Amino acid sequence: MSHATTSKATTPASRGEPEVDRRPLARRRRNRILLQAACILITLFMAVPIYLIALAAMSSRQSLQKFPLSFIPDNFSTETMQTFLQSTGILGGLINSVQVGVFTLVLSLVIGVPAGYAVARFAFRGRDPYQLFLLFTRALPIVVLSVPLAQLFLQTGLYDSVLAVVLLHTALALPTTILITASVFLGVPRDVEEAARIFGCSPVQAFLKVVMPMAVPGIAAASIFTFVMSWNEVLGASILTLNQRTLPAQVLSSLAESPLAYRFAGGFLLVVPALVFIFFMRRYLTNMWGSTIR
Amino acid sequence: MAAPDAPAAARPQLPPARPKGRPPRRKGNSAALLLIAPSIVFMTLLFGWPMVSGILQAFGGPQGLTTANFTRMAQDPYFWSSVGNTLLLIVVMIPIQFVLALAMALLIRAKPRGSSAYFYIWAIPLAVSDLAAGLVWLTVFTDRGYLNSLLASFGLDPVSWLAYDNYPSMFGAVLIAEVWRATSLVFVIVVAGLQSIPKDYEEAAGVFGANFWSRLWHVTLPLLRPSLQTALILRTILAFQTFAVALALTGQNFPLVVGETYRWYTGLQDPNVASALALVVMAVSMVTAVGYLKLLRDQSEAPR
Numbered sequence: 001m002s003h004a005t006t007s008k009a010t011t012p013a014s015r016g017e018p019e020v021d022r023r024p025l026a027r028r029r030r031n032r033i034l035l036q037a038a039c040i041l042i043t044l045f046m047a048v049p050i051y052l053i054a055l056a057a058m059s060s061r062q063s064l065q066k067f068p069l070s071f072i073p074d075n076f077s078t079e080t081m082q083t084f085l086q087s088t089g090i091l092g093g094l095i096n097s098v099q100v101g102v103f104t105l106v107l108s109l110v111i112g113v114p115a116g117y118a119v120a121r122f123a124f125r126g127r128d129p130y131q132l133f134l135l136f137t138r139a140l141p142i143v144v145l146s147v148p149l150a151q152l153f154l155q156t157g158l159y160d161s162v163l164a165v166v167l168l169h170t171a172l173a174l175p176t177t178i179l180i181t182a183s184v185f186l187g188v189p190r191d192v193e194e195a196a197r198i199f200g201c202s203p204v205q206a207f208l209k210v211v212m213p214m215a216v217p218g219i220a221a222a223s224i225f226t227f228v229m230s231w232n233e234v235l236g237a238s239i240l241t242l243n244q245r246t247l248p249a250q251v252l253s254s255l256a257e258s259p260l261a262y263r264f265a266g267g268f269l270l271v272v273p274a275l276v277f278i279f280f281m282r283r284y285l286t287n288m289w290g291s292t293i294r
Numbered sequence: 295m296a297a298p299d300a301p302a303a304a305r306p307q308l309p310p311a312r313p314k315g316r317p318p319r320r321k322g323n324s325a326a327l328l329l330i331a332p333s334i335v336f337m338t339l340l341f342g343w344p345m346v347s348g349i350l351q352a353f354g355g356p357q358g359l360t361t362a363n364f365t366r367m368a369q370d371p372y373f374w375s376s377v378g379n380t381l382l383l384i385v386v387m388i389p390i391q392f393v394l395a396l397a398m399a400l401l402i403r404a405k406p407r408g409s410s411a412y413f414y415i416w417a418i419p420l421a422v423s424d425l426a427a428g429l430v431w432l433t434v435f436t437d438r439g440y441l442n443s444l445l446a447s448f449g450l451d452p453v454s455w456l457a458y459d460n461y462p463s464m465f466g467a468v469l470i471a472e473v474w475r476a477t478s479l480v481f482v483i484v485v486a487g488l489q490s491i492p493k494d495y496e497e498a499a500g501v502f503g504a505n506f507w508s509r510l511w512h513v514t515l516p517l518l519r520p521s522l523q524t525a526l527i528l529r530t531i532l533a534f535q536t537f538a539v540a541l542a543l544t545g546q547n548f549p550l551v552v553g554e555t556y557r558w559y560t561g562l563q564d565p566n567v568a569s570a571l572a573l574v575v576m577a578v579s580m581v582t583a584v585g586y587l588k589l590l591r592d593q594s595e596a597p598r
Contacts, residue, residue, distance in 0.1 A: 139531055
């Protein structure tokens with residue numbers, strides 16, 4: 001109090017406020033505003049293209065022909081999407097894509113979860129080479145596998161089937177699945193598992209009844225990741241199939257001879273799942289990338 | 295299933311579990327091998343087998359081993375332009391992506407109001423394929439698209455952004471689409487890396503009077519090195535595989551190496567040349583990854 005009064009007395013303050021150095025406060029406020037401005041700028045860059053393709057896909061064919069295109073949704077129509085969905089191979093491609101994604105997810109969990117558990121819990125001989133091997137396979141480009149696999153599948157009769165794409169996608173997703181599940185299991189304290197053993201569970205029971213429930217959220221995130229990878233993979237799927245195309249492979253192969261409206265609708269349909277997946281995974285994203293890649 | 299628990303006494307020939315892993319691990323070689331065996335078998339079948347047959351295919355011809363496929367590949371007029379385009383794209387794109395991703399991660403760390411919404415929107419492209427990204431930006435850059443509509447509303451003449459004879463704008467379109475799509479991967483890795491750095495270091499540097507830039511340069515970036523390193527390797531390897539974005543935006547006008555593989559396989563129906571191209575992509579990816587690791591390791595050891 002006495003400080004305030006003395007400062008008042010020494011400086012000729014006309015307003016009835018105590019003299020305080022407001023510059024840090026002002027700077028702080030200015031920084032906050034700049035921060036928000038930068039965030040909004042980046043958000044516009046990320047979100048506007050998605051808005052525009054949604055707008056284009058939800059416009060009628062006729063309004064897409066007009067030249068200065070409208071930036072606001074004043075001509076809402078499902079015509080473009082309907083035409084797209086009725087084109088040859090699209091509905092089948094959609095079904096194939098979902099099938100491939102789900103089977104890939106299941107297969108990579110069935111093979112990957114036990115391996116991830118082993119990496120997390122056992123100090124077995126060859127553990128480090130095994131992990132290196134996984135990292136190496138992750139670095140292999142998809143093309144390298146796709147072309148020879150197509151030849152092998154042609155010989156074995158698997159070519160142009162859902163199973164062929166599932167096998168390729170599982171091979172691509174498996175290293176990531178193993179590394180993610182290993183980090184998930186590392187997060188489950190081994191004490192609870194040992195407690196379950198003491199109370200009479202077999203190792204398998206302890207795993208299924210105690211460890212798995214605690215690991216489920218992380219494993220679910222890994223599964224979504226696998227599904228996204230499979231949903232998005234286009235090169236391998238187009239090389240391994242001819243009639244049983246997945247959705248992106250179908251869109252890619254008919255790209256050259258299709259009208260713009262078809263491409264916009266296709267692009268929109270491919271983007272929509274991304275919005276949903278990332279929404280559900282957003283809490284796990286940093287965990288997954290932070291802990292799996294060392 | 296009886297997973298043998300293999301007590302330590304049963305394996306006297308093994309040295310005691312390495313002291314490196316903090317929680318003492320159960321030794322269980324047989325159980326562990328049983329658990330990882332399916333993955334090894336699967337990966338050998340789907341990686342090893344195709345790799346070997348891919349190499350044979352690339353060198354294969356009607357009569358025995360030959361390098362004719364590589365000659366045909368190199369003589370194709372599209373090949374060298376695809377190599378040039380791919381390299382140019384990577385060299386320009388990677389620095390932009392890293393600066394942008396770092397800025398985005400630092401913004402998120404400053405916890406602006408609504409930061410979780412920002413994080414969600416900025417991470418969306420992570421789940422968008424390069425084909426979809428190409429189609430998304432096609433709405434913007436196509437002749438009668440949104441960018442030209444915007445120009446027209448300002449009274450400016452439309453530009454053919456994706457025309458064959460307009461290389462800089464074509465390259466710019468592919469670049470923007472790729473920056474839009476793939477920066478979020480680097481962003482998420484860097485955010486994860488930032489979360490693992492205690493704030494104390496930076497605060498201490500701040501107490502000693504370091505300003506924002508010197509804190510970033512001398513404290514944050516060195517601590518982020520492992521994250522940046524993985525992001526760099528991952529991003530470069532993935533960048534070599536980009537192709538559908540250019541195909542969606544420009545058709546064949548902006549060839550990329552993997553796109554050429556696709557064209558040789560599906561369009562020209564020549565799996566041998568396609569395999570040769572695939573081998574080139576693999577070799578370049580591997581060399582890049584090893585080169586990066588070496589470079590970064592040397593640098594991290596030098597200042598000590």
